[in-house]
Amino acid sequence: MKRFSAFLILIAALCAAGLTLVTCSSGDAEPTYIKGMQPPIIENGRTLVPLRAIFEALGAEVDWVQATQTVTAMKGDITVALKIGSDILNKNGEEIKLDVQAKIVGGRTLVPARAVAESFGAEVGWDASTRTVTITD
Numbered sequence: 150m151k152r153f154s155a156f157l158i159l160i161a162a163l164c165a166a167g168l169t170l171v172t173c174s175s176g177d178a179e180p181t182y183i184k185g186m187q188p189p190i191i192e193n194g195r196t197l198v199p200l201r202a203i204f205e206a207l208g209a210e211v212d213w214v215q216a217t218q219t220v221t222a223m224k225g226d227i228t229v230a231l232k233i234g235s236d237i238l239n240k241n242g243e244e245i246k247l248d249v250q251a252k253i254v255g256g257r258t259l260v261p262a263r264a265v266a267e268s269f270g271a272e273v274g275w276d277a278s279t280r281t282v283t284i285t286d
Contacts, residue, residue: 187257189282195249196275196282197259200231207269207286213258220251220258222269229268231260240268 189198200220204211209224218233230239231251238245238260245268251260263273266284274283 187255187259189262190254190259192249195261195263197249197252197254198262198265198282200251200258200260200265203260203262203265203284204229204269207266207271207284209269218253224269227269229265231258231265233258238264238268 187199189196191197200222201211204222204224207224209222209229212221212223213219214221219230220233221228221230223229226241228241231237233251233253236247236250238247245264247261247264249261251258253259262282262284266273269286271284271286274285275281276283
């Protein structure tokens with residue numbers, strides 16, 4: 150089984166500069182860095198991250214429906230749907246209440262990191278000293 154890791158670095162200096170760094174690696178492959186995307190935000194003690202970047206790093210296909218402001222992601226037998234302004238995440242028909250609503254910031258859909266990563270079975274870690282969220286699939 151391939152081990153895939155996505156690390157979202159939330160270093161205060163990068164966020165203050167308007168930069169976000171996402172490190173993705175699969176197995177022994179070299180990490181891929183994505184710079185300049187919408188920085189994560191912290192709202193009510195929850196870290197909100199760009200949904201597409203996280204879902205795609207986890208190997209999910211992402212679809213956006215502008216008319217309903219709904220994002221849907223699929224990976225294997227798991228389908229996750231979330232509507233902007235809602236605090237309900239739908240996973241295979243099961244409604245899961247989120248601590249904060251999905252929102253659009255800087256043209257990007259931001260969602261709670263833990264909720265969306267765990268919806269695909271990924272493990273989520275937090276290092277308060279470096280302000281780092283680690284997502285491992």
